[in-house]
Amino acid sequence: MNKIKTTLRYLSLISFFATFTSCNGQNKAIQPEEKKIEIGVTVAQVDQTIWAIYQDKQSNYWFGSKENGVFYYDGQHVKHFTTKEGLVSNAIRGFQEDSEGHIYIETERGVSQFDGQTFKTLPIANPDSPSNDWVLEPADLWFRIGSTNNGVYRFDGTFLHLLKFPKSPEEEAFYRKYPNTGIRPYGLYTIYKDRKGLMWFGTASLGVCRYDGKTLSWHYEEQLQTTPNGGDFGTRAIFEDKEGMFWINNTRFRYNLKPNSTINTDFQKEDGIGYLDEKNKKAFPFFLSITEDNEGNLWMATYEEGVWKYDGKELIHYPIQEDKTTVLLFTIYKDNKGVLWLGSHNAGVYQFNGHSFEKFLK
Template identity: 30%
Template sequence: MKYARVYALLLVFAFHISCEQNAKNKPQDNISKGHYSESQLKEAVAFKVPASMVRNVRKDKNGNILIASYLGVFRYDGTSFTNLTSEIISPRFSSFWDVLEDRKGNLWFGTKDSGAYYYNGKSFQHFTTRDGLGSNSALHIYEDKAGNIWFGTIGGVSRYDGKSFRNFTTKDGLPNNDINSIMEDKTGKIWFGTRGDACYYDGKTFTIFKNKDGKPFHNVWSIIEDKKGYIWFGDVDGLWRYDGSTFTNISQRGAYAIMEDKKGNIWTTGEVNPKTWALSRYDQKTVYNKKPVVSEIMSGGRMDFLGILEADDESIWFGTGVGVRRYDGKTITDFKGK
C-alpha cells in the first residue's frame, strides 16, 4: 500500500510537469502582446466579424468574400460573416495571414507561426514542418495551373502536390528565403517577390529579375499579370510595369498589394510616405502611359491598407489594420462592429 501511494504521487507529479511543459509549448501570444489588448480580443469575439489586422482578402467560386484576419478567417456571403476557423484555434493564438479556395473547392489557411490548415468542408488537416512544410510561417498561398499548392514562408517556398512537399530555398537558387508574393504567368513561369529580389521559376531553375541597368529589384511585395500579359510589381521604389522588354517605374507610391479590375483599372494599396498609406486607382484609359492618371481613394496611417480584391458586384474590398472595408465607387463601408 505504501508503494502504491508513492507511485500515485509520482504520477500526479509527472502529470503536473507535463501540463507545465505543454503550456510552455503553446503558440506564443503574439497577438495580445504589443498588438491587441484583452478588450480588443473580447470585442473581436463579440462582434463575430474580422476586427483585427486583415492581410489578405480573397473570393470563393460562389462569389463569397474570404477574409484572413489575425483573429480568424471569415466568409462574408453578402449578409453576414462566418468564422471558419473558430473550431481549430482560439482567437488569442490564431494569427492567420492568407486564405485560398482551390479548384476543388477546398479551403487553405496560412498562419504567421502555426503552419497551414486544409479544410474540405467537413474536417481540418494541419500541416507543419513535421509534415514537410518548409516553415511554420505559411504567410502566402497560391495554386498553380497544375493544381499544386505553393506556400510562401520566411524560410523559402514549399510546393504541395497533394501527397508531399518539395521545399526551395536560397540553396536551390532563390534570391531570398523571405517570400512576399507568388504568381504564375501565362507561360507557366512561377514568379516570387521576396524581401530581397524578384525572380521566376521555370520548373528547373530560378532566374533573378533585373531592370534594364542590370540591377535587381529589392523587397518586392506584390506581383500580378494583367490581361495584356504585362507584369506589375511593387518594390521599395514604387510601382513598376514590365511589357516583356522594358521596365517603367509608374509611380513612387508603394504597392503592398496590386489588382486589376474588370474594367482594366489598376488598384494598389501601400505607402505614400513614411507616415501615410493609401488605396489608389490608376485609370484604365492611361494605365499604359509612362505616367498614368492616379486617384487616391482613401488614405490613412501606416499599414492601414493591405490586401485588395474586386467582388462580383465590382465593389473593392481591402484589408486594414483593424478589419476590412468595402468601396462601392461612392461610399466606404467599415464592417468593424457591424
C-alpha cells in the same frame, strides 16, 4: 524617419496574399449544393487586423487576421474560426481553393485544409526522404508558411514539399551591407502565378525569383527594393496587367518579358506611371498589393498613403481614413463580381461602392 528606422520598419511588415479565383458554371442546376457550416462562433464584426481576403466559388468571403484566426461571411452572418476549431495557427496569411472546393488557409505555422466541416493540417514531407525536384504542375498549390524560410512549399495533393531557392547573385552583397542582421533575405513576402502558370516569388531582400518549369532565375534592381527614404521594402507585390506587362513593387517601371525568356536576361523595361507630381518630383508610390478591375484600371494599396488608381492616363488618389486616423492597408482584392475590397492593419475591411471605399460591417 532615418534610413535605419525605415529599413527595420518595412522589413518587419509581412504581407501576404496569394489569390486564385474561379468562375461559376452557367448552369446552376449542376452546381454542388452548398452545405451550411456548423462550426465556429457567430460574431458581429471581423477583426481590425485583416491581412488576407478571399471569395470562394460559392461566393462566401474569407477574411484572415494577423493573429486572431479566420472570419467567414456567407452574406448574412459572420463566423469566427480559430485553433479551437482546428486551425493550425491563428496568424493567417492567405487563402486558396482547389478544383474540389476545398479551402486552404495559409498560416505562420502551416496550412489548414477545410472541407466544409472540419480543418485538417497538411502534412510536410520528411526532409530526410529523397528530395523532390522543382516541378510545375497545374494543380499544385504554393505556400510561404511564414516569411523566413529559404524556399517555398509546394503542395502536390498529398504532401507539402519545401523547395529551396538557388543562391542569389545578391546574397554576398546583402550580408556585406547587413553583417549582423537577423533578417533572412530569402524569406518570402509574396507568391504570384502569372497567366502562363509560371511562378514568381518575392523575397525579403534579394528581389524576385521566377520559376518557368525548367529554370529558376533571379532579378534584382535597387529601385525595386529601396524606398525614397532609403528603407529596404522587399518584394511585396508582383502583378501582370491585361497587356501582359509586369508591375513590381512600385509604379516607376513596368516589364515586358519576351517569350521563353529568363527574367534576368531577356526583358524590356519600360517607363511606368512616373511621378505623382512632375513639377515637385514627388516620389512614386510603393504598394503592398495590386489588382486590376474589370475595366482594366490598376488599383494599388499602400501601407500609409491609401489607394492609387491608374486609368492608363493618370493616378487618382483615394485616401483611407477612419475618423481622423490613417488606415494602414495590407491588401486589395477583387471578388468574383469585380468588387474591390481592402484589408487593413488597424481598421478591419473596406469595400468599394463605385465612388469611395466604405467600412464593411460598421
